[in-house]
Amino acid sequence: MRTDSRRRFLKRSGALGVAGIAGLAGCTTEQTGDGGDGGDGTDTDGDDETTGTATDGGGSTPDVMVVVGYPQSGIQLFSDYYSDYGDDDAEILVTDGLQDGELPQDVGNDMSNVRGTAPSASGPGADAFTEMFTSEFDYDEPGVFTAQAYDATAVQILANAMAGENDGQAVRDNMRVVANPGGETFGPSELPAAVEAAAAGENVEYQGASSNVVFDENGDIGAVSYEVFGFDEDGYETTDTVDFGGGEDVPQPEPQGDGSESGRTIRFGVLQPESGDLGNLGVPIADAATLPALQLEGEVDFEFDYQRADTQSQAQPAIDAANSLVSDGYPSITGAASSESTIQVAQNVFVPNGVVGVSPASTSPAITNLEDDDYVFRTPPSDALQGRVLAQLANEDIGASTASTLYLNNSYGQALQQAFVDAFEEAGGEVVAQVAFESQQSSYTSEINQAMSR
Structure with a gap:
């Protein structure tokens, strides 16, 4: 019953702690998506109710752009981005749905200005599973x-x-x-x-x-961690991990x-x-x-x-x-x-x-x-937690005071970008544009320009 799969050019490095992240532990924001398809690194059927842009910052390029999407759409989106903007025009953060080691090769750019976050696989049995x-x-x-x-x-x-x-x-x-x-x-x-x-x-x-794998009363996982990764011409490399303390365990x-x-x-x-x-x-x-x-x-x-x-x-x-x-x-x-x-x-x-x-x-x-x-x-x-990690990277690592979001128009994209917006603004940042896009478009130039405030 096994399906042969494409090889993945993933590189992983040792986990390093992110300074100051402990202060975010347990500070989750409940943000629900309002219709649409998809959710976290995953799927869409194109019938979402949310429309394109929210706010506009008046034409200035944001310090960081957060992109929430999936791999196949990501190929076209980043190809369009690099055809119109240089690698140094903006720092870009992506989420787990775009953590694809083949993306730089498919896009034709090392994507060195792109970093991202994703749930970490750092359980007690991680090494045994990998083997x-x-x-x-x-x-x-x-x-x-x-x-x-x-x-x-x-x-x-x-x-x-x-x-x-x-x-x-x-x-x-x-x-x-x-x-x-x-x-x-x-x-x-x-x-x-x-x-x-x-x-x-x-x-x-x-x-x-x-x-x-401790399930709370809602069927969610308790204590969790995220990895921070960066792209290069060979794929992506994990650079840091962010640990969150969990809530009270539900007894067995x-x-x-x-x-x-x-x-x-x-x-x-x-x-x-x-x-x-x-x-x-x-x-x-x-x-x-x-x-x-x-x-x-x-x-x-x-x-x-x-x-x-x-x-x-x-x-x-x-x-x-x-x-x-x-x-x-x-x-x-x-x-x-x-x-x-x-x-x-x-x-x-x-x-x-x-x-x-x-x-x-x-x-x-x-x-x-x-x-x-x-x-x-x-x-x-x-993703209430992942939004916090993204905001932490934007604020403390990149030093961004302004940001835009470019997100897949479904439950995953809506909720995750909003979790970032809430956390970034709570920390004093300004979100100058929130731009939705649909899956697998032939071009994303218009949406990219809106997110880049052109």
């Missing part, structure tokens, strides 16, 4: 959200083993049982032993590749179910964008989501039945693909990736059918308060 992932698949290094995808599937498998049945409600009721503090700890390298323990009804505390509930008998089949689906605007990012995420089953086959006395479905980087195909997985009897699904896809799939598929959805890439703050009957979880953090 397994690069050994199993044709990648130089794990890509963005791949560790989160591995963790999303691993927790589902453990919850299923604890529940003893392929039932969405039973899996849901054991998600925190196998993840939150209170049991014997297991990491990715000990996943076979963790499955055996969960199947025996023993308390299990999974500590993952991306984080400790009592196990629900009698465990699993040997030989039973554990089932799960994978719902990711393997084509379209997010295809470059979605394929390795989908690969990582299947890795726990590949790791466990032959190592435990269980069978694994899983199926991959393509959202095509759009909300309606995501709904259709999710319905297909549910019809085929999968009680839990690693997906979706895009925030808008996750929101739409949750409302139209997961909740009505009692199926667990665990997104490895959806970061819109709107998901936190989704009326989901506790069927929706996610392994990356909310």
